[in-house]
Amino acid sequence: MADHSKIEWTDATWNPVRGCTKISPGCVHCYAETFAERFRGVPGHPYEQGFDLKLIPGKLLEPLRWSRPKMVFVNSMSDLFHKDVPEEYVRAVAGVMRETPWHTFQVLTKRSERLRELLNGGLREFAGEAHIWWGVSVENRKHGLPRIEHLRETPAAVRFLSVEPLLEDLGAVDLEGIDWVIVGGESGHGARPMQADWVRGLRDQCKESGVPFFFKQWGGVRKKAAGRELDGRTHDERPGPSRVAMATAEERAALIRGWERRAAAI
Template identity: 35%
Template sequence: MAKNSKIEWTTHTFNPWWGCVKMSPACKFCYAESWSKRLGKNVWGINSERRLFGPKHWAEPLAWNRAALVTGERPRVFCASMADVFEDRRDLDGERAKLWELIGETAGLDWLLLTKRPDLACQLTPWGDNWPDNVWIGTTTEDQQWADHRLSSLARIPAKVRFISAEPLLGPVRLGPWSQYIHWVITGGESGPNARPSSPSWFRALLNECMAADIPFHFKQWGDWAPGQGLNLSKARHAAAADGTTMLRIGKKSAGRLLDGEQWNGLPKVDRG
């Protein structure tokens, strides 16, 4: 989970550490927890130590930055897929300080900080009202309750790009008055052995709202469940989504990422002036 990420909306991933504490329903079947346990790393929960890394790991983004300066491209770095950089633990403050320094040394990279704790972002960063141009801040909004809870904090962060990750989408989400503060929307369904099906109407409503507000929209995946209409898979497990759509469990690869026959790969437009 580093160079050349398989996550569609980023170029690379970088983890300053591994481990976290579950915060909300989106965390229930956390892929990062499952992956770390599969590798024998007990890093999840409030009492567990976090997995830290050495100089070689921390040098990787410096190499990406050097390459970016040569090619003229701007890689996007998702930070962190196996943690939350704003987890409120004092034993992580030193690692966070290293991360802020690294971000300052890699102006050729756009750093995407995705958190379930946007209320702590300004408190745990050193930038005050002058966030670096290469830092994007996002928060998870899996349903309306958590969108309402987190978007008020996200809106106050003075970052160049503010985005939401409505993945896994577990209920309808309306941006409403917060749409003026959002520069990008990522959404998708859940994958994994315990994946919960999302309603297609939730994705379509979010897409329509983004189109009306001129917000770039990225549909990452259906996840393990896809709409059953038109699929002749009589042996596939099926379930009714909240909107009544018959959803078939056909696996992430087969489900794909087409929404109404199209790929939605929207990216924010960043003013570099």
């Protein structure tokens, strides 16, 4: 967890789950795995088990403890819809999000089929919350475009796409029902290149469809040097955050006491 984040499109990260497994080309150079595996075997470190998947009930209450509203990237170091995360635990995470509507939560997954199943089933009561944004990762046509269809088949109030790392020209993308598109290139050692016309194609389609477009980065080995300007400007559009007033300290304390009992039972 971090109550602040260097990720350009969010304010904070929240990780009630740690670890994941690779399922598609977008996972090849996973930044989260690279970070976590540096600490495998370090006694007492949060990532002593490296990137092995692990539930962290002690992290469930963090959004209740923050002193101001935030945009929150949920599970930047995992995937909430991983097959090994029990549905009961996913419901607990969603329950905390529902009870903290002054924050805006950004939930991103590559497991779009499970997302579709749960938002149409056991998580349906949470799907319509306007301060919880549900999104899928899109890296190429083969794996990414079907995820968009799965997302569109949910009753989510806000749907978004994280097109990062963009590995090829996606061509025409159906943006019906999509509320936000983030695009970015891969960064770090071995980063696969992204062509400017691939990005322009998505930018132009977003403009035509009236969908907010956020260009995160060009990426590459020297991410900072490459910057994030596209055709001479930055693109920072996104839906507006929650406007729900933050609960008082006393109200949050009461919620924390209730959730402490629930978290202890998980």
